[in-house]
Amino acid sequence: MAGGHAGSGSGGVLALLNDTRYRGIIAQIALIIALVALGWWLVHNTIENLRSANIASGFDFLDRRSGFEISQLPIIFSSESSYGRALLIGILNTLIVSAAGVVLATILGFLVGIGRLSTNYIIRGLSTVYVETFRNIPPLLVIMFWYFGVLAVLPRPAGAIALPFGSFLSNRGLQTPTALFQTGAWATGVALLAGIGAAVLLAWYARKRQLATGQRMKVLWPSVGLIVGLPVVVFILTGLPVEFEYPTATRFNLQGGFQIKPEFLALFLALSVYTGSFIAEIVRAGILSVSHGQTEAASAVGLRRGQILRHVVVPQAFRVIIPPLTSQYLNLTKNSSLGLAVGYPDLVAVGSTVLNQTGQSVEVVAIWMVVYLTISLTVSTFMNWFNRRVKLVER
Template sequence: MTDHAHSSAGFPEPSAPKPKAAPKTNLLYSEKFRAIIYQVVLIAVVIGIGFFLVSNTLANLAARGIQSGYGFLDVRAGFDIGEALIDYTNDDTYGRALLVGILNTIKVAFFGIILATIVGVIMGIARLSSNWLVAKFASIYVEVLRNIPLLLHLFFIYGVLINILPRPRDSWTLFPGVFLSNRGLKYPVMAEDPIWLWVLIAMLVGAIGAYFLARRADQKQAETGNRPKTLLPSLGLIFGLGIVVWFIGGAPTEVNAPELRGFNFRGGQSLSPEFLALLLGLTIYTSAFIAEIVRSGIQAVNYGQTEAAKAVGLNPGNTLRLVVLPQALRVIIPPITSQYLNLTKNSSLAIAIGYPDLVSVGNTALNQSGQAIEIIAVFMTVYLSLSLITSLFMNWYNGRIALTER
């Protein structure tokens, strides 16, 4: 019998089962709700502790008659700074003195990162050399220098520069017009002229043009498989524009060269023994760690890549430059970023040898003004900012060289 027959015979049709209602859950047993509650409570506790510390600190400062705030930055500093990238006298303010210290810190960190990278890459590659003597020298360099505290590096190098290098009268002539003595490195510079600023701007414009030229070459290579040569056109853009502006500005050639007068040199530019000791110490110490990172990054690349490069006729130099290093960079970049951050923060040890970096200048300002909290906050803000800028740049670069699926 059919279902229709059953229905017509008076049998009721079976009804579909009703869906069961979802059980009501208590919010206290909801994992998401409890997570929100925990975060709100944690934030409230942190805010409460912060409020207590700030209010307690302000009350203690007021009880001792110490004014808080950054108004002291406009007060006359009254102390000299031996080395500055900008004009500074003891009649300038605490704010300008701290700016001098910040610029000195950026200066040594910038050149230290560049030199440490160059030396570290060379030593890292040398550790894998087939030449026994080169490999052993690189191994000794790494194992010895990275296991000696940085402060001892600074004391040793500074002692050598001060006590072993000759006096200015007997200085070593490294190149014509370049002299090295226990007063530092003296070298000639072009005489001041407004045209040099425009030359620098023209070269920066040329560098931007070279960047877009390289981008265009990348697109051409992706479309055709052939990459146009960009080295000479890029150099032409960068230096050619600068030379054109230099000619338009009258082509000045006057040089400000150092000359020995009395007991010291006059004229030109100089790098102080303190700066040289700090730069060399940071470079040597950090390069030993970078060398190990480079070595491990190269060894992380499958050896089959090297065999494939040899099979197509690439020599060892081109194999390393075109095949191994581009792949090793994906392993090298993250840990090398940490070394850059360490180098920047380690520059605060400059106070031990008298280089006027941020910490050195800030400590002098702190002792005179008594604004300890404000100046320590400046230290924290500056080093945090430099670290974040370095990390952002390195993360951007790491993203550009990362492998992407097609």
């Protein structure tokens, strides 16, 4: 009887092992245990090494005086400010150049991607040359090209190139007028937000009405009136509460206005042009994924080429475009760390300075990881939401 029980027990174990579902669960449990053990070993080993090197761990260093200056300042900062504020400057600079790069790269990518499919030989050829050139050059070289090959050879501030609207371009960057808002300017900002909200509600109502009745309601010009016209009217009624400080050329320099430094320009243009070449191919692939039957049907009902592209092709192409487009946005954000090569004070550059002064390598690297992970998850969440909003709903 005992032998029979033992045999049935071993047979039950073999049956569980032969079941792919239970075998997968056992493998996952074993993997989790191994990862936890590896993580514990790494943390323990790191703590022991820091202790043996007499390096204090923790984030108390963030409150200490930084003692260095930063060239690109979105908020107030001085050498008397803390390391924590310095890292905040780096995070803001990373977000600024990444957001600006995403906007320009998206515009370039969509224009060039559509241009690659143009029936005009010149447009198609120029678009192809742009894509094939910048896709095959490392982004660091593109940054160096803009910084040393373009911006560095511009004239000095004394001989700066005069641009429209009182702006100047020199080897020290772009000097533009800056707006000085007066009392009452807040009303224009409130009107702008109200106009955007009203335009969103109008678009929602128009879509709901179209789904219910099939009648298409024009929302473009009413939305323009709400977003642009309403703030302009409020701006005029409040007495034009803004003054502009224009840059002026002196004998050796440019004074006044707002300066966009060459480090930012080089990184911004390089990331935009480089990422735009990849987005162009994504857009081209998305458009080609739409069957010719769709375009032929749209043409048969009298739609022009631009209308077909805007109302038929692009909405269907989005389901192919958005997933890889998200990856390109994340790549652009991470590539912003290459600005260290030209002295742009992003998160990595500022963090490297903090690391060298404090020796808190583990903490600084942990901050890098958390910030980039947060940015990546935020962008991915937004793009997934947008993908759900624009995807085709079959009836």
